[in-house]
Amino acid sequence: MKKIVLVKYILSFALIVTSVAIKAQQNNLAYAVAWKQSAAEHVALYHQGFNIAKLQVEQAINDGNKQQKPLAIISDVDETLLLADSYWAYMIANGRDFFDDAVWDLWVKEDLFSASPGSLEFSEFCRINNIEMFYVTNRDQGEKTFEIAKQNLETAGFHDVDAEHLFVLRETSNKDIIQQGIMKDFQVVTVLGDNLNDFSRDYYLTDVEQRKSLAEKRSHLFGIEHIVFPNPTDGHWMRAIFGTSEPTATSPNRELLHEAASRDAWSMDE
Numbered sequence: 227m228k229k230i231v232l233v234k235y236i237l238s239f240a241l242i243v244t245s246v247a248i249k250a251q252q253n254n255l256a257y258a259v260a261w262k263q264s265a266a267e268h269v270a271l272y273h274q275g276f277n278i279a280k281l282q283v284e285q286a287i288n289d290g291n292k293q294q295k296p297l298a299i300i301s302d303v304d305e306t307l308l309l310a311d312s313y314w315a316y317m318i319a320n321g322r323d324f325f326d327d328a329v330w331d332l333w334v335k336e337d338l339f340s341a342s343p344g345s346l347e348f349s350e351f352c353r354i355n356n357i358e359m360f361y362v363t364n365r366d367q368g369e370k371t372f373e374i375a376k377q378n379l380e381t382a383g384f385h386d387v388d389a390e391h392l393f394v395l396r397e398t399s400n401k402d403i404i405q406q407g408i409m410k411d412f413q414v415v416t417v418l419g420d421n422l423n424d425f426s427r428d429y430y431l432t433d434v435e436q437r438k439s440l441a442e443k444r445s446h447l448f449g450i451e452h453i454v455f456p457n458p459t460d461g462h463w464m465r466a467i468f469g470t471s472e473p474t475a476t477s478p479n480r481e482l483l484h485e486a487a488s489r490d491a492w493s494m495d496e
């Protein structure tokens with residue numbers, strides 16, 4: 227009798243281990259996070275973005291006699307200047323496959339961001355050349371959101387993070403009004419972001435094809451007025467698929483993700 231109980235115990239333990247292993251293997255976020263965490267290409271793309279931004283600034287400085295306003299850069303914060311690697315690693319380590327706002331809010335307060343590759347060097351280049359850097363972010367961690375964002379940027383090593391340069395949008399992800407305000411007083415050389423919404427609200431669409439076709443129409447702006455950094459884990463590209471930027475971890479959403487990934491799939495029989 228005791229032997230049967232022991233076998234049952236071993237079998238149920240093996241089942242749990244197997245299900246945990248399958249769960250880990252099936253995590254929808256794993257590919258994207260593995261790429262962020264380990265791909266040298268991820269590092270290279272950030273350097274590429276900041277190298278292009280530097281070229282644009284150098285060109286604007288050389289065109290000095292054409293300037294009527296002081297030069298400036300507008301940058302998004304999260305996944306552009308600051309990387310949230312240990313948040314995403316936590317999600318994978320704990321079997322989570324969709325962004326979790328509650329975990330995010332706790333993590334942000336821990337002040338564990340790192341500066342993205344090349345961002346501090348670019349920031350220093352701007353400081354030396356008297357180019358103002360404006361930080362425009364959409365975040366909401368309550369009353370202290372501004373202070374937390376300021377602290378995150380300063381801890382990572384960014385300069386001039388004050389009320390004149392840091393804009394924190396708690397109620398909306400629409401950055402157009404703030405950016406237009408900056409553009410009244412400054413000649414903005416280029417805007418940096420990981421989400422096309424960082425450049426224009428026009429990209430705030432819930433249709434994949436419309437969003438892609440708008441990017442095609444504005445292809446002449448990329449690398450010049452708009453410098454894009456890679457982000458496969460979150461952003462408004464997800465809103466185009468799910469109808470919301472932060473879809474919940476449900477079976478229907480996992481189905482939608484699968485549909486998005488398999489759209490236009492090759493049909494072997496045709």
Ligand SMILES: [Mg+2]
Pocket residue numbers: 302303304305306419420421
């Ligand atoms: Mg961002």
